[in-house]
Amino acid sequence: MEVGITREEALGLVKGHLQSESLLKHCLATEAIMRALAKRLGADAEAWGIAGLLHDLDYNETKECMEEHGRGTERILRQKGVGTEVIGAILAHNAENLGIERSSAFDFALTCAETITGLVIATALVYPDKKLASVKPSSIIKRMKQKEFARAVNREHIRLCEKIGIPLEEFCGLSLSALQEIHEELGL
Numbered sequence: 001m002e003v004g005i006t007r008e009e010a011l012g013l014v015k016g017h018l019q020s021e022s023l024l025k026h027c028l029a030t031e032a033i034m035r036a037l038a039k040r041l042g043a044d045a046e047a048w049g050i051a052g053l054l055h056d057l058d059y060n061e062t063k064e065c066m067e068e069h070g071r072g073t074e075r076i077l078r079q080k081g082v083g084t085e086v087i088g089a090i091l092a093h094n095a096e097n098l099g100i101e102r103s104s105a106f107d108f109a110l111t112c113a114e115t116i117t118g119l120v121i122a123t124a125l126v127y128p129d130k131k132l133a134s135v136k137p138s139s140i141i142k143r144m145k146q147k148e149f150a151r152a153v154n155r156e157h158i159r160l161c162e163k164i165g166i167p168l169e170e171f172c173g174l175s176l177s178a179l180q181e182i183h184e185e186l187g188l
Contacts, residue, residue, distance in 0.1 A: 001044045002083035010050045013076070017057050025186050026117055027053050029179055033113040036178035041105060041164065051089045051110055054082075066097045108163045115157040116175045119143060122150040124188050132180045132188045137173040144168070 005013075018024050034052030038045035058072030070091045077087050085106060091098060092107035093114055102108050120135065123143050127134045143149045144158065161171035179186060 001047045001085050003044075003047045003050055003086060004082040005050060005054075005077070005080055007046070007050060007053070009080070010053050013057060013080075014053060017076075018060060020060075023056060023059060026114070027056055028182060028185055029117040029121070030055060030110075030114040032178040032182045033116065033175045034109060036174050037109045037113060037164075037166075040166065040174060041109070043105065043109075047083065047086055048089075048106065048109065050082075051086045051106070052113060054086075055090045055093050055110060055114055057090075066094065070094045070098060102160075102163075105164045108160045111157050112160040112164075112171065113175070115154055116140075116171070117179070118153045119150050119158065120172075120176055120179055121186070121188065122153070130188060132176065132183045132186070135176055137169065137176055140172040140176060141169060144172075 014024060014027050018027065030052035031049045032052075035045045035049040037043070038048035054073060054077065057076060058069065061072050062069040070093070073090055074087050077090070085104075089104070089106040089110045091100060092102045093110045095102050095107070095111070102111060120132070120140055123139050124130060124132045124135050144155055158171070159168060161168060166174070179188075
C-alpha cells in the first residue's frame with residue numbers, strides 16, 4: 001500500500017495543525033491502536049498508523065461543520081502525495097457526516113480505533129492514580145454498557161471492530177495494550 005509520507009512528516013503536519021495537547025494525544029493514541037490492529041490483521045502497520053495519526057488533521061478548521069471534517073485533510077494530503085487508501089480511510093472515519101460508506105477493513109478499523117481512545121482514556125481517568133496500567137479490558141467493557149459514562153463516545157462505532165473480525169472483548173484488550181505501550185506520551 002502506498003503511504004506517500006513518513007511518520008516524521010505526518011507528525012510534523014499534526015503538530016503544525018493541531019495546537020490542542022489533548023487532540024495531539026488523541027491522534028497518537030489512534031495511531032498506536034491502528035498499528036496494533038494492522039499487526040493483528042496482517043495489514044500494513046505503517047499505512048494504518050499514519051492514517052490514525054493524521055485522521056483529525058483538519059479538526060480545528062472543521063469542528064463547527066462536521067459535514068466538512070476530513071475534506072481539508074484530504075486536500076492537504078493529496079498535495080503531499082499521500083496514498084489514496086490512506087486518504088479514503090481518513091474520510092471514512094467521518095462517513096456519516098460526509099455521506100459516504102465505509103467499505104474496507106481499513107475504513108472500519110480507523111473508525112473503531114479513533115472512537116475507542118475516548119472510552120479507554122475516560123476509564124483510566126476515573127481510577128485514583130489516573131494510569132492506563134490500572135485499567136483492565138473488563139473495565140472498558142463495563143463502561144461500554146454505561147451509557148452515561150463518556151456519553152459522547154459512539155458505542156456503535158466501537159462495535160465496528162466486529163466488521164473486521166475482532167470480537168469486542170479482544171478489541172478492548174488490544175486497544176488498552178496499545179495505549180499502555182505509549183502511556184508516557186499520553187501522560188497516563
